[in-house]
Structures are given as C-alpha cells and as structure tokens.
Amino acid sequence: MASLVIRAHDAGGDFAALRTEFDLPESFSAEVLAEAEQVAGDPVDVDGEREDATGLPLVTIDPPGSKDLDQAVLIERLRSGGFRVHYAIADLAAFVPPGGAVDREARRRGQTLYLPDGTVPMHPPEISEGAASLLPGQVRPAVLWTIDTDSGAEPTEIRVRRALVRSTEQFDYEAVQAALTAGNPHPAVAALPELGRLRRELAVSRGAVELQLPEQEIGSDTDGGWVLTQRPRHDVEAWNAEVSLLTGMSAASIMIEAGVGVLRTLPDAEPDAVEWLRRSAGALGIDWPAEVSVSELLAGLDAGRPESLALYADTTRLLRGAGYTAFDGSPPELATHAGIGGPYAHVTAPIRRLVDRFATEVCLAVTAGRAVPQWVRAALSELPALMGASDALAARVEKACLEQVEAWILAEHVGGTFSAVVLRAEANRAEILIEDPPVIGKCAGVDLPEGERITVRLTAVDPEKRKIAFERA
Structure with missing residues (x-):
C-alpha cells in the first residue's frame, strides 16, 4: 500500500x-x-x-x-x-x-x-x-x-x-x-x-x-x-x-x-528481568552467548530484521x-x-x-x-x-x-490489509508495527508470533478517541 x-x-x-x-x-x-x-x-x-x-x-x-x-x-x-x-x-x-x-x-x-x-x-x-x-x-x-x-x-x-x-x-x-x-x-x-x-x-x-x-x-x-x-x-x-x-x-x-x-x-534491571529477556531472545531465534552482555547483544543485532525489532521492544521493560x-x-x-x-x-x-x-x-x-x-x-x-x-x-x-x-490517516481504510511485524504478544493480543505507513497498534488474533511478519486487517478507527484496532488477516 x-x-x-x-x-x-x-x-x-x-x-x-x-x-x-x-x-x-x-x-x-x-x-x-x-x-x-x-x-x-x-x-x-x-x-x-x-x-x-x-x-x-x-x-x-x-x-x-x-x-x-x-x-x-x-x-x-x-x-x-x-x-x-x-x-x-x-x-x-x-x-x-x-x-x-x-x-x-x-x-x-x-x-x-x-x-x-x-x-x-x-x-x-x-x-x-x-x-x-x-x-x-x-x-x-x-x-x-x-x-x-x-x-x-x-x-x-x-x-x-x-x-x-x-x-x-x-x-x-x-x-x-x-x-x-x-x-x-x-x-x-x-x-x-x-x-x-x-x-x-x-x-x-x-x-x-x-x-x-x-x-x-x-x-x-x-x-x-x-x-x-x-x-x-x-x-x-x-x-x-x-x-x-x-x-x-x-x-x-x-x-x-x-x-x-x-x-x-x-x-539496574533486576536479574530475573534480564533472564526473562534471555528467554525471549531464545524464543525469537536470537543466539545469546552466556558471556555476552545485554548491551553487546543489542549492538550486534541487525536493526532491519523483525526478530531484532521484537527484542528491542522487549528490552524496554529493562529501562523502566x-x-x-x-x-x-x-x-x-x-x-x-x-x-x-x-x-x-x-x-x-x-x-x-x-x-x-x-x-x-x-x-x-x-x-x-x-x-x-x-x-x-x-x-x-x-x-x-x-x-x-x-x-x-x-x-x-x-x-x-x-x-x-494514525487515526486520521487510517480512518478511510477500515477493512484494508497491511504488512506488520509482531513486536510483543500476550495471549490473543499483540503490539504490532505496520511498516507503511509506520503505525504502532494493537492486534487481536491467535497465533501471533513475536518477531515475525504477518498480514493484518484494520477493523476499526475512532479519530475522536484516537483509537485504531487490527486483527490478523
């Protein structure tokens, strides 16, 4: 699009x-x-x-x-x-x-x-x-x-x-x-x-x-x-x-x-938070040697890959x-x-x-x-x-x-489909990044794998409330 x-x-x-x-x-x-x-x-x-x-x-x-x-x-x-x-x-x-x-x-x-x-x-x-x-x-x-x-x-x-x-x-x-x-x-x-x-x-x-x-x-x-x-x-x-x-x-x-x-x-992040991030990297297929720090790992990632984007999103939990x-x-x-x-x-x-x-x-x-x-x-x-x-x-x-x-731009495109990267997923809901236009939103659906590209459908837009919603297509 x-x-x-x-x-x-x-x-x-x-x-x-x-x-x-x-x-x-x-x-x-x-x-x-x-x-x-x-x-x-x-x-x-x-x-x-x-x-x-x-x-x-x-x-x-x-x-x-x-x-x-x-x-x-x-x-x-x-x-x-x-x-x-x-x-x-x-x-x-x-x-x-x-x-x-x-x-x-x-x-x-x-x-x-x-x-x-x-x-x-x-x-x-x-x-x-x-x-x-x-x-x-x-x-x-x-x-x-x-x-x-x-x-x-x-x-x-x-x-x-x-x-x-x-x-x-x-x-x-x-x-x-x-x-x-x-x-x-x-x-x-x-x-x-x-x-x-x-x-x-x-x-x-x-x-x-x-x-x-x-x-x-x-x-x-x-x-x-x-x-x-x-x-x-x-x-x-x-x-x-x-x-x-x-x-x-x-x-x-x-x-x-x-x-x-x-x-x-x-x-500093709690040790269990870093361990959680390590498990997240493993689930995304990112190799994380034991002797490599969080900083060294992130610096070596290819920022253009979807699994890298997902791990960056997960790492924000360490910076609260x-x-x-x-x-x-x-x-x-x-x-x-x-x-x-x-x-x-x-x-x-x-x-x-x-x-x-x-x-x-x-x-x-x-x-x-x-x-x-x-x-x-x-x-x-x-x-x-x-x-x-x-x-x-x-x-x-x-x-x-x-x-x-985001809501203004997408208001006339309800029902349209978009390519997206799954940044974070929990149960039947995920945070996604639409690549064009660059929109971050919530997506409903089952089997939403972090760090992978999927196709989503825009299901609702409310410009007054500044809300948008997607589902997996």
Whole structure:
C-alpha cells in the first residue's frame, strides 16, 4: 500500500482539541513577557567572569528549522592522539532572574513541548529563539565545556566556565551527514565520526542500552496535511548525541565528587528481568552467548530484521523507572543511569529543559571553588518532582499526537490489509508495527508470533478517541 496522507482540511486536522485536553498554555502572561523583553536586552549579572571565546569556529547541529539552539560544538584533534571537545551551551541564567516571573513560569512548565503544529515553549520566544539561542553570527553568553580525551575518547581533563561565543554556521543532521559522506565536512565536525564511534564503543563496554526501534515522525505536506513517516537514522545524530552524553557524564562526575547536584538516574534491571529477556531472545531465534552482555547483544543485532525489532521492544521493560536524584551534603543512594551505563546529568539543553540550568550552576560553582548559589540549592529538592511531572506530560502529549495522526490517516481504510511485524504478544493480543505507513497498534488474533511478519486487517478507527484496532488477516 502506498504511503497515506491526511489533509488538515479533510479532518479538522489541527491539534487544538488535544491542546485543550492536556490544558497546554497558549501564551505567556504579560508579566512574563515584560520580564523576558527586559532581560533579553539587558541580561542578568551572573557569578563568574566571561571568557572571550568568540574566536572558536563553533557550529550548531539541529533538526531543520530549529530556532531554540542550545548547543554549539567544535572538535579538535590533539597531538597526543586524543580529542578536545568544545561544547558551548546557552547560558539561561543570564536571562532568568531567580524567583522572577520567567523563572516561576519555567518551573511550572518544566520543558518545551513539541507538537506537529507548533511548540509550547518553556521560555518566551524573546529568550528561547532570540537572546539566549546560539544563532549563527551572533555573540551570545554561554557556558563553555572543554573536555580533553585520550586516544580512546576517555576524558582526561574537564573545564567549564562562562564565555562569550559566536556560532559560525547552523547545520541540520542531513547536511552534516552529506558533507561527511562527500569528504568535505566543516572543520568543526570533521573529527566527529571518529570520536562518536569511539564513544559508542565505550558505551557498549559500559553496558549502555541502545534500542534501535523505528521512530515515528509527523510531518506536513505541501497541501496543508499531515504525513506519518519513519524518522531516518543518521549516524551524525548518534555521534552528536555522544558528545552530549560525554558532557552530561562529565557534569555528573563533578557533582558527585562535590556531594551536591541533581542526576538523571535509572536503577539496574533486576536479574530475573534480564533472564526473562534471555528467554525471549531464545524464543525469537536470537543466539545469546552466556558471556555476552545485554548491551553487546543489542549492538550486534541487525536493526532491519523483525526478530531484532521484537527484542528491542522487549528490552524496554529493562529501562523502566527513570527519574531524577537530587542530593546535597551526602552521596546519592542511586547515582547511575542503567541505560547509559554510568552517572549522568542533564546540562546540555537549558532552553528546552528546566533541570539543566540548575545542574549547570552547580558545576560552574564547584569547578570555580565558589559556594553553590542559594537559589540553586533551595531548588534541588523540588526538581525531581517538577521534572517527573513534566516528563510524564511530554510523553502523554507525544503519544496522543501520534495516535491522532494514525487515526486520521487510517480512518478511510477500515477493512484494508497491511504488512506488520509482531513486536510483543500476550495471549490473543499483540503490539504490532505496520511498516507503511509506520503505525504502532494493537492486534487481536491467535497465533501471533513475536518477531515475525504477518498480514493484518484494520477493523476499526475512532479519530475522536484516537483509537485504531487490527486483527490478523
């Protein structure tokens, strides 16, 4: 079956009802906007002098059309055979007075929400898309991380300080990937593939768990409708993520040593859960030698095979329970993230995520030998609950958007048949992945073998309730 498209004028295809359902704010109050306009033109005085780093040829890499640019990167090779990573992060403390109107609203929202028809930003656009954003050619206040590594990409020295930076180019993942493939990358990211691969090898050795499940993506077409596609996996995106992970792990090490901060955490999977996954792999026909870890097994799978997709889906059960751990004065009971394979903290997306601003301030103070600001310490105990609620809302909104577009797209195709992969099966019910269009749904029927391709029939669609149902054909 050809890819299907739903046009907004055919099905009232906007997300106003969904925004109302989740009580998403439509704008900012006059008080918040007034403060944002003021600080955009006159940033807040912050602790620490700023280094002039405007001579670094940093670049940004983000999805096409992004305006809220949190990070800019430059990777250099060292004579020692290692790397020097310069990672500039938007300095939100310069635009968010502690306890002010923007700060209070940011705490209420927790993070930026992304819907197909527009964002619900955490900060007003004057800040998030203007004064704080690392837009090309603009001098911006930033928090500059400089991380030196050895030839194996393990960090040997970490510096973090305030700086002024100027990004030289704004790239998207596809453009960087194309330039690397053609052999003419921008000098700032020429070493990214080598560093990224080495960091990925370290991740596997740490026990990090990467699931290469297909990612659904909602896009718009030229006629004002919505298209559901499978998000392409660019190597550049994975390598760039490793730079962010390196920075987050560096931040976690600083805070743990200092005994104060906030971490992103996930407990290790229980042994019986891993044993259950091992049995699942056996049922799918996947060979899993006793000496091979979960991370090593997943890294060696062919992501295009249906049995691999099924095992990735099963492995999500090992990654439940993620949260945030704040601590001040004593070591945290849980200091690691099982999915990453070590301690980790959010510090690289302060425009879009609340916790990053506070964790960054801890790192700046500790490394400069200053006391952590009282406004930061006072907020630490509140951050896990604020971020937990925000993460839960973001997940529900994303799921609802996908389910809505799935229902719109399939509404006129009840009775049609589709090729599908069985991801998870229980009794007479299974979770399936339709391959075209890329839809994840529930399927009824007997003999639904995990990790195999089957033909299913669409039996019901309810766009208002965002429900779809299949049965084995």
